[in-house]
Amino acid sequence: MPNDMAHDNPLLKAFGAAALDGAPEWFGKVTEAGAARFAELGLPTNRTEAWKYTSLRSLGGVEFSPPAKGAETVDIPRDRIAGIEGIEIVLVNGRLDESRLDLDRLPAGLLVTPLADALQYKDGVTMHALQDESAIDGLPLAALSTAGITGGVLIEIAKDADIAKPIHIISIGTGNTAFAPRNVIWVGPNAKATVVESHVGEGGYFSNSVTHVTVENEAVFHHYKLQNESREAYHVAMTHVLCGEKTVYDNFALSCGAKLARNEIRSKLDGSEILYAVNGVYMAAANQHLDNTTFIEHAKPNSESREIYKGVLDENGRGVFQGKILVQRPAQKTDGYQMNRALLLSRKAEIDSKPELEIYADDVKCSHGATVGELDAEQLFYLKARGISEHDARNMLIEAYLRDALDEIRVDKVARAFGEKISDWLAERIAREDAA
Amino acid sequence: MALLEIKNLHASLEEEGKEILKGIDLTIQPGEVHAIMGPNGSGKSTLSYVLAGRDGYEVTEGSVTFDGKDLLDLEADERANEGLFLAFQYPVEIPGVPSMTFLREALNSKRKYNGQEELDAMQFLKLVREKAKSLEMGDDMLKRAVNVGFSGGEKKRNEILQMAVLEPKLCVLDETDSGLDIDALKIVADGVNALRDQGRSMLVITHYQRLLNYIQPDHVHVMAYGKIQKSGGKELALELEEKGYADFTGKAA
């Protein structure tokens, strides 16, 4: 919805005030274009098809402040982030904490550059990504984020490099800040790497990030995300993925934090023989709204995409899944599969699911499915017949149902770390039940 | 007049341009049973597809005359209606289409092609029941969708029943024995033998000799590298069973 008032929008002001110092002229144009696009699109409500189930109308009334000018250093909440040993990159309120970044100890083949520095490279990956208008076209929140980029990093994996240690991006939010991190990831030809994102914080802040991922030919990239924000926070994340020939891209998002979260991944499979996967688990409890939205475009023949999301919705938690597979005319022999499964654990919970296929090539194998329901009555009975209480049996089955999804994660230590978060969530749920 | 006369037939895969058949000569007289044996990749199945008119093959040289007509000039359905029947190695599934409907449709296409009156549902049912009975097969398969959920043996039996109903002049059996246990093999062979009469010719394509224990050929040809390397009587099959295809391929098959 066009909104003339958008330029006066307090959100735009909060984001716009955070501009990076010392940025080159072209960058100014990028942020201006973002502001203009947001002004034109406005804050999405459920009348916008892409936001049908996640209206941001309420955000308009929340007051946010821009992050501090310089970098902040805060304690990392170790129990909330993914428990993995990795190369840590810490962002506080969307600003890179350079004091925690030891650039000299990075393994060979891995280059990490603070965004502010990366902006100085003409015609580099960063400039290319930021100037890409399709990254904000029709995407109001990505446009808003672009209007006020607060910081981030450029991660480059050199050709043929194999970075065994996961790169761990930790984003910490505080207070009522509004911030817009921007990370650019470039995985060179035939390189291998793993990036894990942990999003945590304290307060009613608003994290509105955009990440650009380019996976060059024959590269393998594992991309995992833990969204464990403060339960008062807003989290909107856009990830743009571009995959080249014979690449492997594997994404998994575990969402359990935030008051309102939208994890959106838009991918273009611009090559043949790509193995692409985007999976996730979402767990919502009281007053939480968790949205997973994906868009997969098959542009070339002979690639495969897999998508499996599983969710549990407790109390008055609400889950949203929107997944779209677009198969372009040249993309013959595409093999696409998409599935969303959701369990409602409470009478007040809600799930809205919209799996979508748009197909223009005739020789394809595409299917999708969605199920909504409760636990399998027979399994429940079986456990009870073995003497397990209803309460315990249910929780056992919920845990099994969720943990099953972790099989989709190809890096074992990440699967284990995410498994712990599932256990934490279930323990909290059991404690709630016991208290009631 | 020969029923089938293949002269110097060369054929390639349309897409790759790779030549598979490199000059086949073969003449089948009415009532004769010929067997073509050969190792995998020799071009046996390609020969059956080229004869039946499958898309994707290009005939680059040679001629095929079937019952006095230029076979290569006809579309696949016209070849079928002229009386050329291919029993498939892997009969395809057609969900939702009852076998009975399919077969009646096929028979009536042929009858119409030949200027005969089409059969109505009752006449057809009677005919199919008779044929099934003569082959000692039940007609239960006919109620199910074409080949859907059929076992390997059922699929092959269904092919034989179709053959019986359509009464072709030439039956090309493409590896009909593949995937069959000994009992199923016998049922299929009995069916073929029951259909073998004067005027109906057969071209049996097989990798193994065992089918030829049940279907006695008049002539046996060995095919390798896209050519018929040797022809002889049924004793040639036994010879191959013993020695394998090594003489023709330079290695044990």
Place this chain on the structure above:
Amino acid sequence: MAATVETIEQVEQLGTEKYKYGFVTDIESEMAPKGLSEEVIRFISAKKEEPEWMLEWRLKAYEHFKTMEEPDWAKVEYAPIDLSDIYYYAAPKMKERPKSLDEVDPELLKTYEKLGIPLKEQEVLAGVVAVDAVFDSVSVATTYRKKLAEYGVIFCSISEAIQEHPELVKKYLGSVVPYSDNYFATLNCAVFTDGSFVYIPKGVRCPMELSTYFRINAENTGQFERTLIVAEEGSYVSYLEGCTAPQRDENQLHAAVVELVAMKDAEIKYSTVQNWYPGDETGAGGIYNFVTKRGACRGDNSKISWTQVETGSAVTWKYPSCILQGDNSVGEFYSVAITNNAQQADTGTKMIHIGKNTKSTIISKGISAGKADNTYRGLVKILPGAENARNYTQCDSLLIGDQCGAHTVPYIESRNPTARVEHEATTSKISEDQLFYCAQRGLSEEDAVSIIVNGFCKEVMKELPMEFAVEAQKLIGISLEGSVG
């Protein structure tokens, strides 16, 4: 299965004939002034000698319509419709409505004969199907009324029902699709001209299939039909609808509203074979078929079943839906939608589960050929009170050729933890292997496509009443002519 074979036979007989219903009946028509206005609405109402309350309802809808915008969310593209360039009323000239079939203009009878619709009671489908024939804006004949009346079944045109059964019409009209529902439905409320009315009294099983045959004939004319079917407690009715139109270069608008009401233990089976003129290969001409169809399962254990075979129209926008209010009520939607050449279809259903133990089944088969686009769009909504609700949805798409598109857009919303919803969708093509197998058994390519597509649609086709199945199977073959090779 015999029917499939007959289908093929009939397809063959038709040869390359493309749309055999494309002729025009030369008959003098009476038209309302062109365009949409209060005057035109008053004209229609006056023509129909409607009571004041009906006119008021129409005007109320018109007022509301003026505030509405044409929807643009469907995946269809068409040139804007100029509502001022349409005749909203066109009727064959006759002194008054014929009292018996003998009085019907022979030219009209001939038209229906040509369409294969029996208006003489002694013909082929005699005793099996009763027909209401709607020609442009009016119903010209309804057969078997007397026989049906013996059972207490009312089957007449909606215009007659407004006059003869005002209490029933007043009670139910707009009770399922309110006048403010959506752009095209609201337009229909304002200008609807005719359609059928069916009332099945308590405990009655309607002794024959009821059928309405819609025909657009006049140029520049929109058809705005309105159908209302009420099945009282414990009753049953099976209703069929068919539609054709002449072949014209211009687009014609058909914006119908169908409302079904099923009370306790009642069942309504509603079948459609939609064969409006689809336009030519280039996309010129054809009907815009923008239809609102909705049924309310008001009573416990009631059931509404929609079956549709959509082969015609240039653009189709249609979502026959069920509101499952009564406990244990059942909604079904079986659909075959075929688009060829430049046709576009955006069709599906809505199943709204309100009552306990409500069940719905959706089976959709979409076939795209030529340059056509075919979209399934469906909503399954489980409200908090719908304990143990169940839905099963299966959407299969078949693409023929590489210039067409097949799309699936399901919306699934659940707010009850005991409900189960399952959705599956697949996309495939007719394989070369299948075509070769058929050819090797002597079938021409067109016959092969027809038989394979009929097989693909079987789960839906078997839901059609026998009398319509043959016609529908035949249509599938015809609709796909020229799609291969």
